[in-house]
Each structure stands twice: as structure tokens, then as C-alpha cells.
Amino acid sequence: MIMGLLLIGGFMALFSAIVYRAVKPGPGAVSEVAGFGEIEALIGEDAEIGAIGLDGDRLAVQIRGPGGPEIILFDLSRGRELGRIRLRPE
Numbered sequence: 392m393i394m395g396l397l398l399i400g401g402f403m404a405l406f407s408a409i410v411y412r413a414v415k416p417g418p419g420a421v422s423e424v425a426g427f428g429e430i431e432a433l434i435g436e437d438a439e440i441g442a443i444g445l446d447g448d449r450l451a452v453q454i455r456g457p458g459g460p461e462i463i464l465f466d467l468s469r470g471r472e473l474g475r476i477r478l479r480p481e
Contacts, residue, residue: 432463
């Protein structure tokens with residue numbers, strides 16, 4: 392009887408910990424670093440935003456412009472542009 396209660400209590404504690412970690416964002420989550428203000432990225436007048444990808448506190452934005460495609464990387468935790476990748480055909 393006591394062993395059964397300990398097993399049930401252990402499973403409840405394990406399940407509660409899993410739910411708690413799934414609901415609460417961890418350190419470096421975008422919700423905790425979104426108060427950095429404003430980031431300015433200069434793109435050409437004829438450029439269009441293609442795709443946007445988010446991974447933790449890093450943001451990648453694909454730009455399609457007359458000079459060719461380009462990817463801009465941002466660090467959202469610091470609120471700054473990390474760099475640009477220009478894609479050129481061979």
C-alpha cells in the first residue's frame with residue numbers, strides 16, 4: 392500500500408516538473424529579452440523580405456534585392472545586428 396502511494400506521488404512529481412518546464416520559458420528565451428528597444432537594418436529600396444527564422448535569441452532574415460539574396464543575422468538578447476551573408480552564384 393505504501394509503495395503504491397510512493398509510486399503515484401513520484402509520478403505526479405515527475406509529471407508536474409515536466410509541465411512546469413514546458414510552460415515556463417528558460418533563460419535566453421525571446422520573451423525575456425524582447426525589451427531591448429529597436430534594431431535598425433538598412434536594406435535597398437527594391438528589396439523584399441523573403442523568410443524569417445528564429446532560433447533562441449538569434450533571428451535570421453532573408454532579403455531578396457536587385458544585388459542578390461542576402462541573409463541578415465540578429466542577436467535579440469543584445470539588440471544588434473551580428474552580420475550579413477551575401478549569396479552569390481558561382
